Amino acid sequence: MNSWVLSSSPFLVSLFFIFFFFIKIPLSLCDEDMYESCSNMFNCGKLNNIGFPFWGDNRPNSCGYHGLKLNCQGSVATIKIMNVTYQVLGVNPEAQILKITREDFSTGICSPEFVNSTLDPTLLDFGSGLQNLTIFYGCDFSLIPFAGLGLFNCQINGFAHIKWGADGPGECKVSVVVPVPDKFGPWTGIEIDQSKLEEAIREGFYVKWKVDTAACLNCTVNKGVCGYDLKRNRSTCYHSSPVFWL
Ligand SMILES: *[C@@H]1O[C@H](CO)[C@@H](O)[C@H](O)[C@H]1NC(C)=O
Ligand SMILES: *[C@@H]1O[C@H](CO)[C@@H](O)[C@H](O)[C@H]1NC(C)=O
Ligand SMILES: *[C@@H]1O[C@H](CO)[C@@H](O)[C@H](O)[C@H]1NC(C)=O
Ligand SMILES: *[C@@H]1O[C@H](CO)[C@@H](O)[C@H](O)[C@H]1NC(C)=O
Numbered sequence: 586m587n588s589w590v591l592s593s594s595p596f597l598v599s600l601f602f603i604f605f606f607f608i609k610i611p612l613s614l615c616d617e618d619m620y621e622s623c624s625n626m627f628n629c630g631k632l633n634n635i636g637f638p639f640w641g642d643n644r645p646n647s648c649g650y651h652g653l654k655l656n657c658q659g660s661v662a663t664i665k666i667m668n669v670t671y672q673v674l675g676v677n678p679e680a681q682i683l684k685i686t687r688e689d690f691s692t693g694i695c696s697p698e699f700v701n702s703t704l705d706p707t708l709l710d711f712g713s714g715l716q717n718l719t720i721f722y723g724c725d726f727s728l729i730p731f732a733g734l735g736l737f738n739c740q741i742n743g744f745a746h747i748k749w750g751a752d753g754p755g756e757c758k759v760s761v762v763v764p765v766p767d768k769f770g771p772w773t774g775i776e777i778d779q780s781k782l783e784e785a786i787r788e789g790f791y792v793k794w795k796v797d798t799a800a801c802l803n804c805t806v807n808k809g810v811c812g813y814d815l816k817r818n819r820s821t822c823y824h825s826s827p828v829f830w831l
C-alpha cells in the first residue's frame with residue numbers, strides 16, 4: 586500500500602530540486618528585477634525624479650498604487666483620476682501634493698468630457714483654497730429664464746453658464762463640477778469673461794496623496810526601494826539581492 590509512495594519518492598525529491606532550481610531562483614531574480622525597475626524614476630518634461638507611490642512609463646505597476654499611474658505624452662505628464670485625465674503641472678513629494686488641471690478643458694470650456702472632477706478618497710484629497718464651480722451645458726434660454734453667472738455660446742453644446750458650488754444640471758442638459766483656486770472667485774458680477782474662466786480652470790488645483798509613507802521611509806533608510814504588493818494590496822520594500830554564486 587505504501588510502496589507506491591516509497592517508490593515514487595525519488596521522483597518527489599527530484600521535483601523538489603526542480604522547484605529549487607527553476608522556480609525559487611527565478612523568484613528571487615524577480616525581486617531583484619523589481620528593485621532595479623522601481624529604482625527607475627519617472628521623468629517627463631519639467632517633472633523629474635518621481636518615484637513611489639507613482640508608477641507608469643518606465644516604472645511597472647508593482648512600483649506604485651494602482652490609482653497613481655503617470656503617463657508621459659510628448660513632454661506632458663498626465664494622470665487619470667476617476668475617469669478624468671489631468672495634466673500634471675507639478676509634484677511636491679515632501680508635501681505629498683500634486684498640481685493638476687483637466688486636460689479636456691485645455692482647449693476651452695465648450696466641449697469637455699461630461700464628467701465631474703472627483704477623487705478616489707482612499708488615495709487623494711482636494712487641497713485647500715479651492716472653490717467648486719459648476720458649468721452647465723445645453724441650456725435653452727429661450728425656454729428657461731436665465732439665472733446664473735456668465736453666459737457662453739458654445740455652438741457645439743448650446744448655451745452654457747456657470748455657478749459657484751457643486752450643482753446638478755437643473756433645466757440644462759448636463760452639469761460639470763470643477764475645482765478652481767479661490768483667488769479666482771467667487772465672482773460677484775453677472776458678466777464673466779470667458780477667457781478669465783478658462784484661465785481659472787487651466788491654472789489647476791492641488792490634491793494631496795495620503796498613502797502610508799512611514800513604511801516607505803523605513804524602506805529607503807534600509808537601502809530598499811518602495812513598491813506596491815499587488816497581491817496583498819499594500820506597499821512593500823524591494824531589496825537588491827546579494828551577489829549570486831552557484
Ligand atoms: C469610468 O467609465 C466607465 C465607462 O466609460 C464606467 O463603466 C465606470 O463606471 C467609470 N468609473 C468611474 C469611477 O466613474
Ligand atoms: C466640491 O464638491 C464636492 C462634491 O461634488 C465636495 O466633495 C467638495 O468638498 C467640494 N469642494 C469644496 C471646496 O467645497
Ligand atoms: C456632477 O455632480 C452633480 C452633483 O454635485 C450632479 O447632479 C451632476 O449630474 C454631475 N454631473 C455629471 C456629468 O455626472
Ligand atoms: C521599521 O523597520 C524596523 C526594523 O527594520 C521595524 O521594527 C519597524 O516596525 C519599521 N517601522 C515601520 C513604520 O514600518
Ligand SMILES: *[C@@H]1O[C@H](CO)[C@@H](O)[C@H](O)[C@H]1NC(C)=O
Pocket residue numbers: 816817818
Ligand atoms: C486588492 O484590491 C483589488 C481591487 O482594488 C481587489 O479586487 C482584491 O480582492 C484586493 N485583494 C486583497 C488581498 O485585498
